[in-house]
Amino acid sequence: MTRAWVLPMSLVVCGALVATTQFVGGSPGVAVALLLMFGLLAGLHSPLVFxxxxxxxxxxxxxxxxxxxxxxxxxxxxxxxxxxxxxxxxxxxxxxxxxxxxxxxxxxxxxxxxxxxxxxxxxxxxxxxxxxxxxxxxxxxxxxx
Missing domain, CATH: 3.40.30.10 (Glutaredoxin)
Structure with a gap:
């Protein structure tokens, strides 16, 4: 059961890391956009869509x-x-x-x-x-x- 969540959770973690890097670097707008994009990708690849x-x-x-x-x-x-x-x-x-x-x-x-x-x-x-x-x-x- 957990295998189905590996990709979505990896996308969420990577998105959070990339967004944090952008936020700390002084680009909060880019950080929010990246976090939303990674969250959407995680949702699309999760079992919740089916x-x-x-x-x-x-x-x-x-x-x-x-x-x-x-x-x-x-x-x-x-x-x-x-x-x-x-x-x-x-x-x-x-x-x-x-x-x-x-x-x-x-x-x-x-x-x-x-x-x-x-x-x-x-x-x-x-x-x-x-x-x-x-x-x-x-x-x-x-x-x-």
């Missing part, structure tokens, strides 16, 4: 019932972030599994990708699709009830 993750077994069970795709992702992955943002509100209708929090999810991704933990891996009807186009994923969602 819909709540569930376990791989639960995602598979839910997907079998409702037909929605399963997205295996991890924090800090720019391709996962791209899928999340370009999916828009539809992202909440997908089943999200954080492979850094769920060993069964990581195992499912490795099984689908010849041993690699390549994300995002989207499972649609039991078939894996690595880094698919977000529009393609949205088209795979069943109509909203």
């Amino acid at each position: 819909p709540p993750s569930i376990g791989a077994e639960e995602a598979q069970r839910r997907s079998a019932v409702d037909g929605r795709p399963i997205v295996y992702w991890r924090a800090g992955c720019k391709y996962c972030l791209r899928l999340r943002f370009r999916s828009g509100r539809s992202a909440r209708r997908l089943h999200w599994v954080d492979i850094w929090r769920d060993p069964a999810g990581a195992s499912a991704v490795r099984a689908a990708n010849d041993g690699d933990e390549t994300v995002p891996t989207v499972m649609v009807a039991g078939r894996p699709h690595v880094n698919p186009d977000p529009e393609w994923v949205r088209r795979r969602l069943p109509p909203a009830a």
